[in-house]
Amino acid sequence: MxxxxxxxxxxxxxxxxxxxxDHLTLEAGETLAILGPNGAGKTSLLLALASLLPxxxxxxxxxxPIRDLLAYRRRxxxxxxxPLLLDRSALDNAMLGLALxxxxxxxxxxxxxxxxxxxxxxxxxxxxxxxLSGGEAQRVSIARALALEPDLLFLDxxxxxxxxxxxxxxxxxxxxxxxxxxxxxxxILVTHDRDEALAxxxxxxxxxQGRVCQQGRAAxxxxxxxxxxxxxxxxxxxxxxxxxxxxxxxxxTLRVGEALVSVTEPPPVTTDGVLLLIAPDDIVISRQHGPxxxxxxxxxxxxxxxxxxxxxxxxxxxxxxxxxxxxHQAARDLALTRGETVTASxxxxxxxxxxxxxxx
Amino acid sequence: xxxxxxxxxxxxxxxxALDADVRDAALASLVVxxxxxxxxxxxxxxxxxxxxxxxxRGRSLVLSLVNTGMGIPPVAVGLFxxxLVWRSxxxxxxxxxxxxxxxxxAQYLLAAPTxxxxxxxxIQSVDPMLRLQLVALGATRWxxxxxxxxxxxxxxxxxxxxxxxAVISEVGASLMxxxxxxxxxxxxxxxxxxDTGRGEFGGAIALALILLAVVFAVNALTTWAQQRRVA
Numbered sequence: 001m002x003x004x005x006x007x008x009x010x011x012x013x014x015x016x017x018x019x020x021x022d023h024l025t026l027e028a029g030e031t032l033a034i035l036g037p038n039g040a041g042k043t044s045l046l047l048a049l050a051s052l053l054p055x056x057x058x059x060x061x062x063x064x065p066i067r068d069l070l071a072y073r074r075r076x077x078x079x080x081x082x083p084l085l086l087d088r089s090a091l092d093n094a095m096l097g098l099a100l101x102x103x104x105x106x107x108x109x110x111x112x113x114x115x116x117x118x119x120x121x122x123x124x125x126x127x128x129x130x131x132l133s134g135g136e137a138q139r140v141s142i143a144r145a146l147a148l149e150p151d152l153l154f155l156d157x158x159x160x161x162x163x164x165x166x167x168x169x170x171x172x173x174x175x176x177x178x179x180x181x182x183x184x185x186x187x188i189l190v191t192h193d194r195d196e197a198l199a200x201x202x203x204x205x206x207x208x209q210g211r212v213c214q215q216g217r218a219a220x221x222x223x224x225x226x227x228x229x230x231x232x233x234x235x236x237x238x239x240x241x242x243x244x245x246x247x248x249x250x251x252x253t254l255r256v257g258e259a260l261v262s263v264t265e266p267p268p269v270t271t272d273g274v275l276l277l278i279a280p281d282d283i284v285i286s287r288q289h290g291p292x293x294x295x296x297x298x299x300x301x302x303x304x305x306x307x308x309x310x311x312x313x314x315x316x317x318x319x320x321x322x323x324x325x326x327x328h329q330a331a332r333d334l335a336l337t338r339g340e341t342v343t344a345s346x347x348x349x350x351x352x353x354x355x356x357x358x359x360x
Numbered sequence: 361x362x363x364x365x366x367x368x369x370x371x372x373x374x375x376x377a378l379d380a381d382v383r384d385a386a387l388a389s390l391v392v393x394x395x396x397x398x399x400x401x402x403x404x405x406x407x408x409x410x411x412x413x414x415x416x417r418g419r420s421l422v423l424s425l426v427n428t429g430m431g432i433p434p435v436a437v438g439l440f441x442x443x444l445v446w447r448s449x450x451x452x453x454x455x456x457x458x459x460x461x462x463x464x465x466a467q468y469l470l471a472a473p474t475x476x477x478x479x480x481x482x483i484q485s486v487d488p489m490l491r492l493q494l495v496a497l498g499a500t501r502w503x504x505x506x507x508x509x510x511x512x513x514x515x516x517x518x519x520x521x522x523x524x525x526a527v528i529s530e531v532g533a534s535l536m537x538x539x540x541x542x543x544x545x546x547x548x549x550x551x552x553x554x555d556t557g558r559g560e561f562g563g564a565i566a567l568a569l570i571l572l573a574v575v576f577a578v579n580a581l582t583t584w585a586q587q588r589r590v591a
Contacts, residue, residue, distance in 0.1 A: 052496055070500065078496035084489055086511060097497040144497070154496075 001063040003028050003186045004049065004152060009057035011044045019044040021212040024205060026152070031178065031187040033201035033218065035194065037233060041210035042190045043156055049188060050078055050154045061151075074101055077145030081157040083137035085129030090116065090136075093129045094143045101148070108147075115147035116140070118177050135166030142174065146182060153178075153187040159196060171199050194235055198222065206230050223279065224352045231277050231354075237323040238278040241356065251348065257320040262295040262348045270355035277352040283324035285314055286343050287334060297345035298322070302338050305331070312336075316344055363561060370562020371569060379566070381542070381551070386570050389547040392460055392538075393528040396467030400475045400523050405516060408479025409505045413491075423480065429473025434466075438536030441466040445537065458539035463547070466533035471523035478519035482512035514586050521582040525575055548574075 002025040010020040019041035026032055034042045047053035051069050059066050066072045077097070085093045094112035099105070116122045119139040124132065129140060138158060145153060158174075159167040178187060178200070191197055197204050197218060204221040206214045214226045225231035228239055242254040244267045252263045254276055261276060268274055300316030307313075312331040316322045322344055326334075336342065374382050411422060443449050445456040445465070456462040486508050494504050509516065531549035538545030540554060548571045555564035 047492075050496060052492060070498065073496060074498035076496070078493070080489060080493060082489060084487070084493040086507070100494075100497055100499045100503050148497075 002026060002060070003062060005058075005060040005063070006049060007058040007060070009045075009048060009055050009059060011041070011048045011053055011055045013044070017210060019048065019207070019210050021045060021205070024049075024212065024215065026186045026188065028151075028184050028186050030203065031189060031201045033197035033204045034188060034190045034207055034212075035192065035197045035204050035233075036207035037192055040192075040207045042192070042207050044210075045207060045212075046154055046156050046188060046190045050076055050152075052078070074148075075150060076152040076154060077148045077150035078154045079138075079141050079145050079156065079158045081160040083129075083132075083134075083141035085132070085137055085140060087128065087130050089126050090121065090129055090132065090140045090143075091125040093140050094125075094147050097144055097148045111149070112143065112147045115143035118146065118181050119143045120173060133166070135162050135170060138162060138170065139173075142170075142177075146177065146185075149182075150185060153182075153185050155187060155189045157190055157192070159191075159193070171196060175200050194222070206233065208233065223350075225277065225354075227354065228275065235281075236277045236279050236352075238276070238280065238283075238321075240276040240278070240320055241273060242276040242353075243273050252353070254353075259298060259319050261351065263351045263353060264348045265351065265353050268353055268355040270357075272356045275354040275356050277354060278322075278346060278350060280313070280323045280325040281311075282350040283322065283344050283346045285324050285326055285330070285334060285336070286345065288343055295348040296351075297343055299341055300344050301341050302336060305336060305338055316342070318344060367561035367565045371566035374563065374566045375569065379563075381546075381563070382566050382570065384543050385546050385548050385551040385567060386574070388460070388545065389528055389549070389571070390574070392463045392534070392547055393467060393524060395460075395464045396471050396527050397520060397524040399464070399468045400471035401520055404472045404475030404519075404523075405479050405509060406505070408476040408519075409483050409509055411476065412480035412483030413505065413508070423477075426473050426477045426480070429469075430477050432470065432473070433532070434470055434530040434534075435532035435536065437466050437469045438533030441469065441533065441537045457537065458541060458545060460538065460545055462537040463534045463545060466537050467527040467530065470530060470533060471527045474523045474526060475519050478522065479509075479512075479516060482515035482519070483508050485515070486511060517582050517585060521578060524578055528571070528574060528578075 004026040006021055006024045008022060010017050012018065034045060036042045044053060048055035049059065051059065051066055051072050061072060086096065091109065091112055094116055095108045098108035098111060113122065113125060116125055119142055121136055121139045124136055129137065132140065142158065159170060162170060178185065189196065189200055201218045203216060204218045205212050206221060208229055214221055214230050222234050225234050225236055231239055240256045242256045242261065245253040245255050245260060247267050250264065252265060252267050254261045254263060254274065256276060298318040300318035300322060302314060303317050304315035305312060311325040312328055314324045314326060314336065316324065324344055411419065441462060444451045445454060445462045446452055447457065491504065491508070494507055499507065529549065531553055534547055535550045535553065538550065540546050540550040548567050552564045552567045555567065
């Protein structure tokens with residue numbers, strides 16, 4: 001029996017459906033990332049799942065419809081993008097939910113202290129919530145939720161207001177806490193950041209324009225998006241029109257422009273040709289020319305080199321456009337320059353095939 | 361000029377001598393206005409909080425009425441209460457006419473809209489996300505109200521100060537329902553009116569100085585409390 005199950009759940013605002021999910025389940029100990037662009041309806045969906053926003057449809061906790069909203073809310077913890085602390089000490093803030101539940105002060109203090117310690121901020125217990133840095137305040141906010149020992153933890157873009165170092169440290173610490181200290185807590189994380197989803201989530205639900213379009217294991221969703229829209233959002237930049245040349249039980253050979261690409265995935269059933277999807281991170285750039293150990297290796301001229309955060313984006317003309325992401329270290333080691341020719345290669349297991357026109 | 365100098369000299373003499381009439385009027389003012397303000401806070405803060413948080417049909421109308429109440433003329437309230445507690449009025453049986461109870465009732469009606477209105481504004485000024493966070497933490501409606509009231513206590517202190525300032529300075533309603541009885545319902549403002557009418561400016565100035573001192577003390581105390589919290 002799932003810890004939480006939503007069936008045909010939809011949230012309306014101003015007579016318009018802003019979030020909708022046909023079926024969604026969450027098991028104990030699992031972390032589900034609701035991933036989507038800004039304005040996609042992720043937060044509305046999370047609030048509906050937390051019973052903080054009225055919604056149509058069915059919402060079941062441990063198989064039972066949620067009738068007593070207060071009782072349900074007292075089994076969950078919610079962390080928003082802003083810490084929303086009161087003008088009290090960090091410890092008092094961490095104790096707040098426990099106090100509201102009528103937990104005796106001594107027990108509440110012990111649990112709140114333990115939660116602060118798990119988040120690495122026990123020494124800030126006596127500091128006022130309004131005197132903390134953004135990262136510290138958000139840790140108190142998470143401690144406040146964890147001190148409740150909830151069945152379900154809802155995190156609404158909890159790293160959104162933090163600078164990069166604070167964000168990275170908190171993601172790492174939260175992942176450790178959820179794994180080690182709260183292994184039975186089921187977590188829903190709303191984020192627009194693929195790295196956060198990859199770092200913390202077991203499963204991902206991609207929300208586009210208010211609708212959950214794909215759910216699955218994180219690696220599966222990122223490697224096998226169901227349509228071009230999801231592909232674009234999860235960072236699959238290479239979406240190439242292709243035709244099937246031949247297909248065996250083991251290998252599908254596709255023609256992309258003048259080039260032939262080998263793929264282990266069987267071709268989709270379609271009469272309109274296929275789309276070949278390749279994540280830029282899965283493409284290897286090298287200076288090696290000639291035969292490659294990879295099935296797919298193409299000589300390509302570098303048309304653009306751009307820095308995008310921790311990666312360098314290399315645009316290539318291989319007779320067809322191809323984009324690869326490499327680390328800054330790799331870009332330095334290879335001394336890549338615009339206009340020169342390099343080899344782009346990827347394994348036959350990497351590309352994902354879609355029927356052309358799906359999702360358009 | 362001589363009139364003013366004589367008045368101030370007489371005022372200082374009466375203050376230094378702790379004149380019984382002056383003392384009685386000052387104490388009566390504090391009892392009546394303090395009582396009315398306390399009652400308006402006890403009832404007005406929960407009502408204002410509910411009004412600030414609630415979403416119901418007619419809320420805008422209620423808010424408009426409350427805002428109107430904040431500017432209602434004291435003589436209109438005095439007339440209304442006088443009719444209510446008049447011997448043949450609906451509450452004539454209480455025998456409140458010309459008593460401090462009637463004065464407290466009148467001043468309560470003057471103070472309450474200020475407390476209700478400013479509390480509603482204070483509660484509405486709280487970040488809606490904080491309200492949502494408290495609900496998410498499992499707060500009942502009453503727990504939510506209590507925390508929001510605590511979080512807005514500086515603004516509510518201002519509401520209390522405004523209410524007290526309004527009623528301790530009013531004269532019309534108190535005069536109409538209290539009858540200005542010496543040693544009982546004679547308060548600072550009604551005593552000032554009486555002394556001025558008689559041309560006894562020394563007494564009037566002494567009473568006015570006390571009134572100003574009380575208003576200043578309350579404001580200074582409130583400001584100190586606010587600044588202490590801000591610091």
